[in-house]
Amino acid sequence: VDIIYFPTGGGKTEAYLSILIFHCFYDRLRGKTAGVTSWIRFPLRLLTLQQTQRLADIIGVAELVRLEQQDERLTGKNIDPFSVGYFVGADSTPNKISAPQNGRPDPTWSLAQDINERQRWKRVVTCPSCRTKTVKVDFDHEKVKVLHRCSNRHCKFPNGIIPVYVIDNEIFRYLPSVMVGTIDKLAGIGNQRKLSLVFGKVDGICKIHGYFNSICCQDDCKDRSRLTSLPLKGLSGPTLFIQDELHLLKEGFGTFDSHYETFAQYLLKDNENELPIKIIASSATIEKYERQVEHLYGKKPQKARVFPGRGPTLRNSFYAQTEEYPQRIFIGILPHNKTIFNAILEIIEYYHRLLRRLTELRNSQNPYGGLTEPGTYGWHEILDLYYSSLTYFLAGRDLDSIKTDIESHVNSVKFLNEGITPLQIKELTGSIGTDEVTEILEQLETPHTPDQPHESVLATNMVSHGVDIDRFNCMLFYGIPRQNAEYIQASSRVGRKHIGIVFCCFHPIRERDQSHYAYFNKYHEFLGQMVEPVAINRWSAYGIDKTLPGLFMGTVLQILSNREQNVNRNSYYMLEKVNQMYQNGQIDKNEIKTILKDAFKAGIPNDERNVVIENKINQAVDFYFDSISNPGTEAGFLSNALIPKPMRSLRDVDDPIIIELDRLGEQWGNTN
Numbered sequence: 001v002d003i004i005y006f007p008t009g010g011g012k013t014e015a016y017l018s019i020l021i022f023h024c025f026y027d028r029l030r031g032k033t034a035g036v037t038s039w040i041r042f043p044l045r046l047l048t049l050q051q052t053q054r055l056a057d058i059i060g061v062a063e064l065v066r067l068e069q070q071d072e073r074l075t076g077k078n079i080d081p082f083s084v085g086y087f088v089g090a091d092s093t094p095n096k097i098s099a100p101q102n103g104r105p106d107p108t109w110s111l112a113q114d115i116n117e118r119q120r121w122k123r124v125v126t127c128p129s130c131r132t133k134t135v136k137v138d139f140d141h142e143k144v145k146v147l148h149r150c151s152n153r154h155c156k157f158p159n160g161i162i163p164v165y166v167i168d169n170e171i172f173r174y175l176p177s178v179m180v181g182t183i184d185k186l187a188g189i190g191n192q193r194k195l196s197l198v199f200g201k202v203d204g205i206c207k208i209h210g211y212f213n214s215i216c217c218q219d220d221c222k223d224r225s226r227l228t229s230l231p232l233k234g235l236s237g238p239t240l241f242i243q244d245e246l247h248l249l250k251e252g253f254g255t256f257d258s259h260y261e262t263f264a265q266y267l268l269k270d271n272e273n274e275l276p277i278k279i280i281a282s283s284a285t286i287e288k289y290e291r292q293v294e295h296l297y298g299k300k301p302q303k304a305r306v307f308p309g310r311g312p313t314l315r316n317s318f319y320a321q322t323e324e325y326p327q328r329i330f331i332g333i334l335p336h337n338k339t340i341f342n343a344i345l346e347i348i349e350y351y352h353r354l355l356r357r358l359t360e361l362r363n364s365q366n367p368y369g370g371l372t373e374p375g376t377y378g379w380h381e382i383l384d385l386y387y388s389s390l391t392y393f394l395a396g397r398d399l400d401s402i403k404t405d406i407e408s409h410v411n412s413v414k415f416l417n418e419g420i421t422p423l424q425i426k427e428l429t430g431s432i433g434t435d436e437v438t439e440i441l442e443q444l445e446t447p448h449t450p451d452q453p454h455e456s457v458l459a460t461n462m463v464s465h466g467v468d469i470d471r472f473n474c475m476l477f478y479g480i481p482r483q484n485a486e487y488i489q490a491s492s493r494v495g496r497k498h499i500g501i502v503f504c505c506f507h508p509i510r511e512r513d514q515s516h517y518a519y520f521n522k523y524h525e526f527l528g529q530m531v532e533p534v535a536i537n538r539w540s541a542y543g544i545d546k547t548l549p550g551l552f553m554g555t556v557l558q559i560l561s562n563r564e565q566n567v568n569r570n571s572y573y574m575l576e577k578v579n580q581m582y583q584n585g586q587i588d589k590n591e592i593k594t595i596l597k598d599a600f601k602a603g604i605p606n607d608e609r610n611v612v613i614e615n616k617i618n619q620a621v622d623f624y625f626d627s628i629s630n631p632g633t634e635a636g637f638l639s640n641a642l643i644p645k646p647m648r649s650l651r652d653v654d655d656p657i658i659i660e661l662d663r664l665g666e667q668w669g670n671t672n
Helices: 012-029 045-067 107-113 117-121 168-174 183-190 251-270 289-297 340-360 377-384 396-418 434-445 484-491 511-518 520-525 541-563 569-573 575-583 589-601 610-629 663-671
Strands: 002-005 038-042 084-087 135-140 145-150 178-182 204-206 210-213 227-229 240-243 278-283 305-307 328-333 388-393 424-428 455-459 472-478 500-505
Touching: 002 012, 002 289, 012 038, 012 045, 012 240, 012 278, 038 045, 038 183, 045 084, 045 178, 045 434, 084 168, 107 117, 117 135, 168 210, 178 183, 183 251, 183 541, 251 289, 251 541, 251 589, 328 520, 340 377, 340 388, 340 396, 340 472, 340 500, 388 396, 396 424, 396 455, 396 472, 424 434, 472 484, 511 520, 541 569, 541 589, 541 610, 569 575, 575 610, 589 610
Parallel strands: 002 278, 002 305, 038 178, 038 240, 084 178, 240 278, 328 500, 388 455, 388 472, 424 455, 472 500
Antiparallel strands: 135 145, 204 210, 204 227
């Protein structure tokens, strides 16, 4: 496992994207004709949202370069194009789209027909070829395919179609070269048999809907004459896993992921992928990385390496050099005779009032002695970089309070009386939907004119990762984050290309905040050395209890079912089918135990800590088959017989609780 370890804004993404492009071409040149080359995983949806455009840009250009080549290995008859798959889930784009059957309407089909409604699925705003915002979402009714099409008639893409897929089912059907998504989708191994196609288990091609395994992936396609079963030479599973923001895979989330990571590695080996998997991770804040790699990927600590290595001098190496000017200016503020709430409110007010005055300066000397004259284009170009302030909150209730006071006091009273354009307030929190986040980020990235209202962006830790906006250059902290890594990541949202200013406003009555203020300079001098090691435990008994049902289902759906030749492999979802095969001796529970143990041990088979997990696996599999053999009133899907149920997301830390309103609750709900 190679870890790209470099400060935020230093080019980590560009580094692994360059490897990605090299790998795509290299795969084709060494005989891979189709299938996923790389799966890029992000811990947060906001990261995925921002990076999808980047990936579409680079893969789109790579596809145009590929089309220009004469080499048969790149442009031959059965060579798939380079493309990107946005693999996030139903909260962002539909998992699948199906034509109405038996007179029953399908909501997603209706949305796909609506020229305006389907625009909400747009995940690539700028055309990679034309570099213009001329992308519209179209729909191919015959192939049931969502298209990102550039309307510029000079676009170099064939028919203006950008090679990107945003529907899960289309990703299974067309196997894009690069999949980009949240880490949570790994849980699909235990829920979605179609994921077998991603790992290289492809039976053939449907003439209309693309690749299939056993049956066509398109639910409404029942015509088996469309299916052509043939060995697809050169089609294989991914050979490169890229994990961004490695330090976020920690605690329960990291433990759950670690079990699915090594199962995915086992799956690739079982599918007879000849080429080994390479894992590349990146982080700007990581400590004790050898231990994290051991727990997360089941690799021995000596298999973890950091890149780039240290150079011969402190400020200059082969890979990087330290600039003479600062990237960010940090200012510590400890309020006196007022609360942190009032201090933050006043800073926002003073900051935007000053900016507005600077915007209105005309035909006068530069008040700071600079070369740029007020009122000129260059003057407004510089000010535009600071029009949007970003305020970071540790708690949502503080954000709500500040928002209320900006609206009721700053905008409606002070700015109104002074004739200043009111601030436009935007929120970036976990409760904001994906469509709204996309719209907000697009607005923030667009340069503003001097007469447009300034923006005050209020955010929680959602913005700490993946928000790469050059126009963010002023940030306020409502208190200091508890973890140093979080503080480094959050403050790095500003000053990425232009000098940023960070106001750290401390709680005046908290001892920890007082200490940070007293040692403000020293704290920032040694900040990088105070990053906390990631808390993760691969051998957690609770963790294996949560992940085993999903991995058991993964063994059945991804391994056992794919051995069948003449049956509908989807029948392995059903309890009755699996029970019947178990009773007939066609399924051996000891084999399943062996698979799960081997997948868990991964590259560290002789570790004494595995003994506890082996006992857990033995007990759990015995219990599962007892439940399968004696289902009682429980019938239907195999997963219903497992306790707990297979994880649908790696964030399913606790079991859900059903809450129902009683009579008094319903009355209260009606009166309010």
